[in-house]
Amino acid sequence: MGAMSVSQVIQVTLVLLVVAFVARTNGQVCPMQLGNLNVCAPFVVPGSTETIPSKDCCLALQAVDHDCLCNTIRIASRLPTQCNFPLSCGN
Numbered sequence: 001m002g003a004m005s006v007s008q009v010i011q012v013t014l015v016l017l018v019v020a021f022v023a024r025t026n027g028q029v030c031p032m033q034l035g036n037l038n039v040c041a042p043f044v045v046p047g048s049t050e051t052i053p054s055k056d057c058c059l060a061l062q063a064v065d066h067d068c069l070c071n072t073i074r075i076a077s078r079l080p081t082q083c084n085f086p087l088s089c090g091n
Helices: 006-026 029-044 053-064 066-082
Strands: none
Touching: 006 053, 029 053, 053 066
16 A cells, blocks of 8 residues: 555545544444544545455444444535535546
């Protein structure tokens, strides 16, 4: 894995902070579980050459409660609209 640029580190940190903030409504366990997903950063950072998540990433994802993960994704997907930030994502 190549070194991440400062911009990529900031992007990953911002995503993790938003996810943790959104997840606070699910109690203390959900944010902790989501925080453990930081091992997935090399896979999700834009421009990454990693095409397959690591075993640690997959284990961390499997350890997240289903409702915690689904609620976080649902809430995070609404943020651009709620913040009046037009966003159109491709594949």
